[in-house]
Amino acid sequence: xxxxxxxxxxxxxxxxxxxxxxxxxxxxxxxxxxxxxxxxxxxxxxxxxxxxxxxxxxxxxxxxxxxxxxxxxxxxxxxxxxxxxxxxxxxxxxxxxxxxxxxxxxxxxxxxxxxxxxxxxxxxxxxxxxxxxx
Numbered sequence: 001x002x003x004x005x006x007x008x009x010x011x012x013x014x015x016x017x018x019x020x021x022x023x024x025x026x027x028x029x030x031x032x033x034x035x036x037x038x039x040x041x042x043x044x045x046x047x048x049x050x051x052x053x054x055x056x057x058x059x060x061x062x063x064x065x066x067x068x069x070x071x072x073x074x075x076x077x078x079x080x081x082x083x084x085x086x087x088x089x090x091x092x093x094x095x096x097x098x099x100x101x102x103x104x105x106x107x108x109x110x111x112x113x114x115x116x117x118x119x120x121x122x123x124x125x126x127x128x129x130x131x132x133x134x
Contacts, residue, residue: 002035006116007114008031009028010031013025016028029068029107043084047084076111085108089106
């Protein structure tokens with residue numbers, strides 16, 4: 001992985017602030033842009049981490065965090081990524097169904113405009129090591 005950055009995507013307000021996205025009125029999701037070298041880490045590996053590091057069945061929420069900003073989403077940068085993301089979702093959903101879990105609600109779509117979050121949100125876990133990511 002070369003770099004990650006947090007931001008907002010999938011809404012209607014250009015260059016929204018954190019406070020604006022928290023209202024739910026902009027429609028943005030809080031997202032992470034991942035820049036990676038496919039010779040060193042595969043897109044399939046990144047998808048595996050994505051599916052296994054959160055609950056993709058919760059709709060517009062993640063744990064106690066509720067609203068459009070907390071929806072599960074994959075924004076793709078190519079047709080190949082789109083196809084692979086859908087195939088991986090279908091495989092995970094089949095496993096979830098066999099285990100009696102709800103359907104996956106993750107949005108998968110071509111990447112819309114990405115807006116960088118404020119500086120205090122960048123590399124948040126590195127700045128706040130006692131926070132446990134869920």
